[in-house]
Amino acid sequence: MDILYVMVILSLGLSFGFLAFFFWAVDSDQLSSLDSASFNILEEDNNKKGTSDE
Amino acid sequence: MSSLAAESLQPFVHKSEGLLRIDLYLKGVKCGHCVHKISKEIEGLSDLSQFEFEAGGHRLSLWSQQPQVFSETMNRIGSLGFEAVPMSDFDDQRQARRAYKSDLKKMAVAAVCAGNIMLFSTAVYLGAEAEFVRFFHKLSFFLVLPPLLYSAQSIWYGFWQSVRSFRFNLDLPIGIALLFGFALSTFSLFHDQKTIYFDSLAVVVYLVLTSRFVLKRYVANIQMSHWVQIIPGAIQARVLHSKGEKIKALNEVLKGETVKVLRGEVLPVDGELLSEQGILDEAVLTGEASPVVRERGDKVWAGSRLCGQEVLVETLEIGERTRVGRYISKSQDNQRKAEEDSYRWVGYFTGFVVLVSVFTFGISFFWLGLEAAYQRAFAIILVACPCAISFGIPLIKSLSGHLALNNGLVLKDTSVLKRIGQIKDVFLDKTGTLTEPVAGVVEDDFLSFTNEEREKILSLELCIDHPISNGFKKLKSNEMKAWSVTEFKYHPGQGLSGTIAGEEWAIENNLLSENKSLVVRKNNQTLGTIGIETTYKDNIVEFFTRMVDQGYRLSILSGDREDQVRPLFLSIPEAGRGDVLWAATPESKEQFVRRQFSQSLMVGDGVNDIAAMQAASISLCMPGALENNLSVADATLSRGDLFSIFNVFRLAKKITRTEQRLLGFTFTYNLFCVAAAATGWITPVVAAIIMPVSSMIVLSIVSLSLRRL
Numbered sequence: 001m002d003i004l005y006v007m008v009i010l011s012l013g014l015s016f017g018f019l020a021f022f023f024w025a026v027d028s029d030q031l032s033s034l035d036s037a038s039f040n041i042l043e044e045d046n047n048k049k050g051t052s053d054e
Numbered sequence: 055m056s057s058l059a060a061e062s063l064q065p066f067v068h069k070s071e072g073l074l075r076i077d078l079y080l081k082g083v084k085c086g087h088c089v090h091k092i093s094k095e096i097e098g099l100s101d102l103s104q105f106e107f108e109a110g111g112h113r114l115s116l117w118s119q120q121p122q123v124f125s126e127t128m129n130r131i132g133s134l135g136f137e138a139v140p141m142s143d144f145d146d147q148r149q150a151r152r153a154y155k156s157d158l159k160k161m162a163v164a165a166v167c168a169g170n171i172m173l174f175s176t177a178v179y180l181g182a183e184a185e186f187v188r189f190f191h192k193l194s195f196f197l198v199l200p201p202l203l204y205s206a207q208s209i210w211y212g213f214w215q216s217v218r219s220f221r222f223n224l225d226l227p228i229g230i231a232l233l234f235g236f237a238l239s240t241f242s243l244f245h246d247q248k249t250i251y252f253d254s255l256a257v258v259v260y261l262v263l264t265s266r267f268v269l270k271r272y273v274a275n276i277q278m279s280h281w282v283q284i285i286p287g288a289i290q291a292r293v294l295h296s297k298g299e300k301i302k303a304l305n306e307v308l309k310g311e312t313v314k315v316l317r318g319e320v321l322p323v324d325g326e327l328l329s330e331q332g333i334l335d336e337a338v339l340t341g342e343a344s345p346v347v348r349e350r351g352d353k354v355w356a357g358s359r360l361c362g363q364e365v366l367v368e369t370l371e372i373g374e375r376t377r378v379g380r381y382i383s384k385s386q387d388n389q390r391k392a393e394e395d396s397y398r399w400v401g402y403f404t405g406f407v408v409l410v411s412v413f414t415f416g417i418s419f420f421w422l423g424l425e426a427a428y429q430r431a432f433a434i435i436l437v438a439c440p441c442a443i444s445f446g447i448p449l450i451k452s453l454s455g456h457l458a459l460n461n462g463l464v465l466k467d468t469s470v471l472k473r474i475g476q477i478k479d480v481f482l483d484k485t486g487t488l489t490e491p492v493a494g495v496v497e498d499d500f501l502s503f504t505n506e507e508r509e510k511i512l513s514l515e516l517c518i519d520h521p522i523s524n525g526f527k528k529l530k531s532n533e534m535k536a537w538s539v540t541e542f543k544y545h546p547g548q549g550l551s552g553t554i555a556g557e558e559w560a561i562e563n564n565l566l567s568e569n570k571s572l573v574v575r576k577n578n579q580t581l582g583t584i585g586i587e588t589t590y591k592d593n594i595v596e597f598f599t600r601m602v603d604q605g606y607r608l609s610i611l612s613g614d615r616e617d618q619v620r621p622l623f624l625s626i627p628e629a630g631r632g633d634v635l636w637a638a639t640p641e642s643k644e645q646f647v648r649r650q651f652s653q654s655l656m657v658g659d660g661v662n663d664i665a666a667m668q669a670a671s672i673s674l675c676m677p678g679a680l681e682n683n684l685s686v687a688d689a690t691l692s693r694g695d696l697f698s699i700f701n702v703f704r705l706a707k708k709i710t711r712t713e714q715r716l717l718g719f720t721f722t723y724n725l726f727c728v729a730a731a732a733t734g735w736i737t738p739v740v741a742a743i744i745m746p747v748s749s750m751i752v753l754s755i756v757s758l759s760l761r762r763l
Contacts, residue, residue, distance in 0.1 A: 031158060
C-alpha cells in the first residue's frame with residue numbers, strides 16, 4: 001500500500017504542474033482577448049491571412 | 055502634506071478643461087457605499103474644484119488649480135482604508151487587465167487545491183484505513199492554506215472593511231464561517247476528532263470566487279451589449295497593426311491603437327484624426343445636422359458618422375470614457391443613489407442572515423452537537439442571497455438608461471421612467487417637432503433642369519451623405535448617368551462644389567431666406583433654384599391616433615398662423631383633442647402649460663420652448679446637441695422619430711414588472727433555501743452551488759425581460 005503515498009505525491013505534482021502551465025498561459029496573454037475571437041470569423045479572407053500568424 | 059509627495063505626482067497631472075487633473079485608480083472599492091464614503095470625505099476639500107467617479111467607482115478623476123490638493127485627497131482616501139494609485143493615460147486598462155489575470159490565477163489555485171482535497175475526502179468517506187485518513191487530513195490542511203490565504207484575499211478584504219466600518223456586507227458572514235471552520239478543523243486535526251471541513255472550506259472559496267467572477271463578466275457582457283448600441287453600428291473596431299487589420303471587440307481596443315473607419319460607418323472610439331481630412335456628421339453631439347470637416351490632428355468623437363472617404367483614427371477613449379459615453383453616464387447620476395440604497399438593504403439583509411445562522415447554531419448545538427450546528431449555520435450563510443437588491447435592481451437602473459437610448463431616447467435621469475407612467479396631458483410644439491427639421495426637395499423645380507443638368511446635380515449631391523442630399527436621393531432613377539466628380543469640396547452651411555466634365559459646378563444653400571432654396575451654378579453662372587419645402591413627419595396622424603388610443607390628451611402649441619396650425623390640430627382624433635395655441639410666444643406657451651393641473655409632458659425642439667418645457671412635469675426635446683438639450687429637458691430624442699415615445703412608455707411598464715418579478719423570486723428563494731439549510735437539507739457545499747445559480751437566475755430574468763420591448 002506504500003505505493004499509494006508515491007501516487008498521491010505524483011498526482012499532486014501533476015496538478016500543480018498544470019497550475020504552473022495555466023499561470024504561464026495567463027501571464028502570456030493567452031486568455032486576454034476572448035471577445036474579439038468571435039469577430040475574426042467574420043473577417044474577409046485577405047484580412048485573415050494577415051492576422052492568422054499573429 | 056509633504057511637498058515630496060506632491061512632486062512625485064507631477065508626471066500624472068495634466069491639464070484638462072482649464073484646470074489640473076489627475077486620474078486615480080481606487081483599490082478596495084466594492085460598492086456604492088464605498089464611493090459614497092469617499093465622496094463625503096473629499097467633498098469638503100476647498101481647493102478641489104471637481105471630482106468624478108467612473109468604472110464602477112474604481113476610477114476617480116480630480117480637478118483643481120492647486121496640485122497640492124491631489125496628495126491631500128489621496129491621503130484622505132488612504133485614511134478610509136482604500137488605496138489610491140495615480141494613473142497615467144493608459145494605466146486604467148492595464149489595471150483592469152491585471153485584476154482580470156489575478157482573478158483567473160486565484161480561481162485556478164482554489165480549483166486545484168479544492169479538487170485534490172475533495173479526492174482525499176472521497177477516499178476518507180469511502181472508508182480509507184486510519185493511517186491514510188490521518189495522512190489525507192494532514193495533506194488537506196496544507197492544501198487548504200493557498201485557497202484561504204491567497205485565493206480568498208478579496209473575501210478577507212471585504213471582511214476587514216466590514217469590521218472596520220461596522221457595516222454588514224456579504225463577506226462578513228462568509229469570513230466568520232471560514233475562520234471558524236478553519237479553527238475548528240485544525241483543532242480537530244491535532245486532537246484526532248472528526249469535525250474536519252477542509253474540503254468544504256476550499257470548495258466554498260472556489261465557488262464563491264468563481265460565481266463572483268462569472269457574475270462580473272456576465273453583468274459586464276449585458277452592459278456591454280447595451281453600451282455598444284449607444285454608438286449604433288459600433289460593436290467592433292477595425293484595428294490596424296503591423297501585419298494588416300484585425301476586427302476587435304470594442305471593449306478590447308487599446309488606447310493608442312489605430313482604428314480604420316469606412317464611409318457610412320460610425321466612429322467607435324474618441325480619437326485623433328490621422329488622415330488628411332475627414333467629413334463627419336457629429337449630430338449626436340452637436341445637434342448640427344450638416345457634416346463638418348475635420349483635419350489631421352483634430353479630435354474626432356465616437357458616435358459621429360463618416361460622410362466622406364475612409365479615415366484612420368488614433369484611439370484616445372473607449373466606451374463610457376468617450377465624450378458621448380460621458381454624457382450618458384452623467385445622465386444617470388441617480389444610479390449611484392440607487393446603489394447606495396441597495397447596499398444599505400444588503401447590510402440589513404446580511405445582519406438578519408447572521409442572526410438567523412447564530413440562532414440556528416445555538417439551537418442545533420444544543421440538540422444535535424457541534425458538527426451539525428456548524429454545517430447548518432454555514433449553509434445558511436452561503437445559501438442566503440439578496441441577489442435582487444444587491445445587483446438585480448441596480449443593474450436594471452443602469453440598463454434602463456441604455457435601453458431608453460437604444461429606443462431613441464437619452465434620459466437625464468432614470469427617474470423619468472417612473473414619472474412617465476402618470477402623464478395625462480401631452481403638449482406638442484409644431485415647428486421642428488411635428489415637421490421635419492430638413493425639408494424635402496421640390497420635385498417640379500428639379501425637373502425644370504435638363505436631363506444632363508439633373509444628372510450632374512445628383513452626381514454632386516451624392517458625393518456626400520447630408521440631409522439635403524438624402525432628399526435628392528429620392529429623385530434618383532436607375533436610368534440616370536453617374537458623372538465623375540473631381541475636386542469635390544463641401545463648404546459647411548454654404549453648399550457643395552466640384553468639377554464635372556471640366557465644368558465647375560456649385561450648389562449653394564439659401565436656407566435662411568423666407569423661401570428656402572438651393573441655387574445651382576455652373577461656371578459661376580446661375581442655372582436656377584430648387585425649392586425646399588416644409589413637410590410633416592411621416593405618419594403624424596397615426597402618431598396622434600396611437601397617443602389618443604393610449605389615453606393621452608394632445609394639445610398643439612405653435613408660433614405659426616392659425617390657418618397653418620388648425621388643420622393639423624383637427625387631425626387629432628376628437629376623443630383626445632386637448633387645446634390649440636397659435637401665434638404663440640414663449641411666454642404664452644409657458645402660461646398655457648402651467649394652466650394644466652394634471653401631470654404633463656411637453657415635447658419641444660428646445661429653443662423657443664424652454665420655458666414651457668420647464669413648466670411641464672416631464673419635458674422631452676427633439677434631437678439636437680446632447681449637452682444643451684439635457685440642460686433644459688428631462689430627456690431628448692436621439693433620432694427624430696416621435697414613435698420612440700411609445701417605446702419609452704413600454705419600457706417604463708416593463709421595468710416596474712421586472713423589479714416586481716425579481717423581488718418575488720428573491721423572497722421565495724431565500725424563504726425556502728434558508729429553511730432547508732436550517733433543517734439540514736442543504737449542506738454548505740450544496741449551498742455554495744445553489745447560491746450562484748440563484749444569482750444567475752436573477753441576472754437571466756433581467757437580461758431576458760429587458761432584451762426586447
